[in-house]
Amino acid sequence: MKKRTITIYISTLLGISSVLSSCSKDFLERPPLNQISEDTFWKKEADVFQAVNGVYNKLGGDGIIYDDGATDNAHAQYPWESFATEISSGNVTTALTGSWNFEAIRRCNYFLENADKAAEVMDQTLLERYKAEVRFLRAYFYHDLTNKYGAVPLITKVLPLGEENVPRDEKTAIIQFITDELSAVAAILPAEYPGGKSNERGRATKGAAWALLARVQLYEGQWEAAADAAQDVMGLGYSLFKVGAESGDDTKDDYQKWVDFNSAADEQQFRLGLRSYEGLFRQVHEGNSEVILDRQQINQVDANYLNTYLPSGDMGGWSSVTPTQALVDAYASYKTGEPVSPTDPAQRATWYKNNDARFSNEYRNRDPRFYATVLFDGAPWNSFSDGFQFKWTPGASNMSQTGYNFRKLVDPTFFKEPIVDNHANVILLRYAEVLLTYAEAKNESTGPDASVFEALDQIRQRAGMAKVDRSKYGSKELLRSLIRQERRVELALEGQRFMDIRRWDIAPQVMKNIYDVRNTLAQERIWDDKLNLLPVPQREIDLAQGILTQNPGY
Numbered sequence: 001m002k003k004r005t006i007t008i009y010i011s012t013l014l015g016i017s018s019v020l021s022s023c024s025k026d027f028l029e030r031p032p033l034n035q036i037s038e039d040t041f042w043k044k045e046a047d048v049f050q051a052v053n054g055v056y057n058k059l060g061g062d063g064i065i066y067d068d069g070a071t072d073n074a075h076a077q078y079p080w081e082s083f084a085t086e087i088s089s090g091n092v093t094t095a096l097t098g099s100w101n102f103e104a105i106r107r108c109n110y111f112l113e114n115a116d117k118a119a120e121v122m123d124q125t126l127l128e129r130y131k132a133e134v135r136f137l138r139a140y141f142y143h144d145l146t147n148k149y150g151a152v153p154l155i156t157k158v159l160p161l162g163e164e165n166v167p168r169d170e171k172t173a174i175i176q177f178i179t180d181e182l183s184a185v186a187a188i189l190p191a192e193y194p195g196g197k198s199n200e201r202g203r204a205t206k207g208a209a210w211a212l213l214a215r216v217q218l219y220e221g222q223w224e225a226a227a228d229a230a231q232d233v234m235g236l237g238y239s240l241f242k243v244g245a246e247s248g249d250d251t252k253d254d255y256q257k258w259v260d261f262n263s264a265a266d267e268q269q270f271r272l273g274l275r276s277y278e279g280l281f282r283q284v285h286e287g288n289s290e291v292i293l294d295r296q297q298i299n300q301v302d303a304n305y306l307n308t309y310l311p312s313g314d315m316g317g318w319s320s321v322t323p324t325q326a327l328v329d330a331y332a333s334y335k336t337g338e339p340v341s342p343t344d345p346a347q348r349a350t351w352y353k354n355n356d357a358r359f360s361n362e363y364r365n366r367d368p369r370f371y372a373t374v375l376f377d378g379a380p381w382n383s384f385s386d387g388f389q390f391k392w393t394p395g396a397s398n399m400s401q402t403g404y405n406f407r408k409l410v411d412p413t414f415f416k417e418p419i420v421d422n423h424a425n426v427i428l429l430r431y432a433e434v435l436l437t438y439a440e441a442k443n444e445s446t447g448p449d450a451s452v453f454e455a456l457d458q459i460r461q462r463a464g465m466a467k468v469d470r471s472k473y474g475s476k477e478l479l480r481s482l483i484r485q486e487r488r489v490e491l492a493l494e495g496q497r498f499m500d501i502r503r504w505d506i507a508p509q510v511m512k513n514i515y516d517v518r519n520t521l522a523q524e525r526i527w528d529d530k531l532n533l534l535p536v537p538q539r540e541i542d543l544a545q546g547i548l549t550q551n552p553g554y
Contacts, residue, residue, distance in 0.1 A: 042117035045126075049198060051111050052130045055137050056203075058104035060144075061295035061426040062304040064495035065409070069321045071497040072510040073488070075523055076321050077401050081309075084321070087534070088511070090526035094538035094554050099148045102155065108138035109158050126198060132188035136204040136212070139181045143216055146174050147499050150533045150551065165544045168536075175220055182213040191236055201287050202425070207236045208293040211429045214437045219503055223445035230438035233292070238431040240462040241280035241290040246271055252382040255371070258364050259334060270334065270368050273464020278372035282411050283424035290432065294425035303421035307414055310406040312375070313398030314391075315384065316415070321493070322400040323374050324514050328362075330488050331370035337466045339485070340366070349519035359517075368464040369489050373408040377517075383412040394516065403517035408493050432459050433496070436487045443483060447476045456483065459490055502532050530554060 041047050069076025069084030076084035083098050111134045119127060145152045154169040154177060186209035193199040210232045217226035255274075261267040279285050286294065297304050311317030329342040343362045351359035363376050371379065375390040382388060392403045411422045435455040442452050448470075457467045473479045484504065488497065501507040511527040530553025541548045 042114055043121065045118065045122035045198075048115055048118045048122060048127065048130055051115070052134060055104070055107050055111055055134050056296070058107060058141070059137070059295045059428065061297070062306050062309065064426065064428075065306070065309060065321045065406075065493050067495035067498040068493050071501055072324060072512070072514075073327045073492055073497045074321045074406075075324055075400075075402050075514055077523075078318070078320055081320055085523075087531065088525055089523060090511075090528055090531065092531060092535060092554075094535045094541075094550065096535060097537045097539075098534045099144060100534075100537050100540060102153075104141045105138055105145075105155060106158060108134050108141070109156060112138075113158055128188060129190070132185040133204045135181050136185050136189065136209055139178045139185075140212060142174060142178050143212065146171055146178075147219070148534045149536060153548075165547045167547050168549060175216065178216055179213060179225075182209045182216070185209050186213070186232075202294060202296045204293065207233050207238060208429055210236075211292045211434050214434060214441075215429075218437050218441055219499055221444075221503070223441045226441035227438055227445055230434050230441065233431070233434045234438065238292065238434070239289045240276075240431060240435075240458055241285060241288040242276045242462055243272060243279050246275055249382040249386070250275060252386075253380040255380070257378075257380075258366075258371070260365055270464045273462065274368040274372045277369050277463050278408065280430070281409050281424060281427065282413065283422070284413065286425045290430045291425075291427055292429040292431060292434070294427045294429075297423045297425050299423045301423075303423055304426055305421070306409045306424075306426075307411060307422040310410050312390075312392070312400060312405045313396055314393065315405075317405075318398045319400045319405055321406065322402050323404040323406055323492075324402055325404075325517070326510065326514070327488075327492060328370070328374060328376070328404065330485060331367040331374075332465070332485070332489075333365055334367055334465065335365050337460075337469065345515060345519045348517055352517050367489060369492075371407075373406065373489075373492055375405040375407045377403070379407070381407065381412065384415055392517070394518070401516060401522040402514065406493060427494070432462075432490055433494075435459055436483065436490060440480075440483045440487070443476055443479050448474060448479045452479065456486060459486060463490075507531070528553065 041051075063082070065074070066076055066082035066084040068074045069082065070087040076082055076088065079085040083096055086092055086096060112131060115127060115131055115134075142152075142154075151168040151171045152174065153166045154174050155166060156177075159166070185204075186206050189204055189206045189209055191206045193201050193203055193205070195201065210229050214226050214229035214233065217223075217229060250271075255267070255271065259267070259270055261270065280288055280290055283299075295304075296302075308317055309320040310322075312319050325342070325345075329340070331340070332338055333340050348359065348362065350356070360378055363370075363378070375381070377390060377392055379390040380388065381390065390405070392405075393399055394403070411424050414422055435458055439452045439455040442449070442455075453468050453470060460467060468479075468482065473482050484500070487500065491497070501510055508527050508529070511525050513524050514522045516522050530551070533551045535554035536548055536550050538550075541550060
């Protein structure tokens with residue numbers, strides 16, 4: 001396996017504020033040399049460096065797949081792995097702890113309260129930049145909390161013992177705090193980092209601040225502001241990742257069985273679209289031109305476990321999160337660029353049972369992103385193993401309950417290496433999302449124009465698809481449906497669908513029972529509008545002695 005340069009070294013040196021109390025001058029009462037003292041820390045630049053990296057340690061990574069498992073995109077079959085199974089089934093009570101956790105925010109606040117203690121021993125510009133990075137991260141963490149719970153306590157300082165019980169602030173106040181913070185730090189953070197200690201790629205940048213700001217404003221329906229923030233990112237030089245050629249075992253995959261190519265050029269367009277899309281998530285391409293923010297993983301030390309969570313049992317995985325038929329149905333035709341009429345479930349089941357060749361027709365001539373995302377019966381993947389074709393075995397150990405597995409985010413390189421764990425960085429913000437944010441916000445604000453179509457065309461053409469038909473999607477309403485479909489397939493398994501179905505108010509229509517390819521019930525799902533927000537854990541309300549209030553419906 002090729003070695004790579006590690007960017008941010010994630011450190012847990014600072015466990016929030018769990019440092020030892022002040023040490024005595026008495027020799028016999030010196031703090032242990034393997035622990036950290038409040039009095040001996042914050043004395044040099046390296047202390048601040050370690051502390052800020054300790055905040056980055058709280059960034060989520062491979063867990064984003066479970067957000068999709070709580071939507072119509074995917075099925076999360078193991079309730080002990082995450083809360084996605086309970087949320088998607090509608091079986092949510094106040095015993096659910098979910099994402100109600102302020103440890104990351106406390107870590108941010110502790111850093112910001114103490115970093116200036118090192119002001120005399122380090123460059124002031126660097127110190128201010130570190131503080132801006134942590135303010136960005138705090139905004140990121142608060143955004144995640146408000147997505148799940150709406151109103152939460154807005155805490156911007158380390159709370160002393162005895163003052164932990166604070167009420168929830170209005171969501172509007174928290175959103176204003178987030179947007180103000182992101183706007184402020186965008187003026188401080190650099191557009192990129194040159195490398196070396198303190199300047200590693202992977203740190204928060206100006207682009208990350210604007211991209212997160214655009215996401216926040218999009219979620220809140222602040223269309224003009226979201227489009228403006230996205231446009232700011234679009235002027236920073238990011239571009240969609242593309243490959244110019246296939247190589248290695250990828251060339252062995254036979255897609256002529258699945259796509260009716262018009263010519264050799266047509267086949268090349270398809271194949272390069274597929275390889276470009278799947279390649280941007282691979283370790284060999286991490287830090288590419290599309291990445292705005294990613295959760296850094298240390299090679300051969302800090303695995304992301306996606307190679308375990310996503311493949312099927314016979315591939316060495318657990319099938320923890322698997323595609324639904326509804327997600328499969330969302331991929332348009334490669335030939336026409338238009339939606340595909342799904343097969344009748346009963347007919348699909350009959351064809352599957354009888355091993356009828358017509359069963360496979362459903363997977364023909366689809367968007368290249370389908371083949372890069374979903375493993376279906378007969379799907380080729382020589383990069384995983386020579387001659388591999390996916391075969392679903394219902395009822396076997398660690399197999400999918402839907403008939404499909406995810407291929408996206410799985411890095412096949414490691415299955416042929418001595419170390420099978422996936423150490424690729426997990427992308428949290430990327431340029432394709434920014435283009436989709438711009439397209440949606442601009443369309444909602446002023447309707448279709450050339451810039452909206454251009455943003456969508458960049459995404460579609462990178463994937464090997466045709467440009468948007470301007471004559472067919474000339475109205476705001478029609479283009480809205482296309483933008484939503486593009487957003488779903490482009491960002492599948494990246495944690496965006498959870499909020500999309502809520503802010504678009506389509507959850508009641510899409511959160512339905514899911515079935516496998518045999519038309520057998522895989523999971524019963526019940527939607528209640530209270531699920532637009534998760535419940536504040538009852539244990540937190542009890543600990544707060546009633547100061548915290550509950551969300552409606554719980």
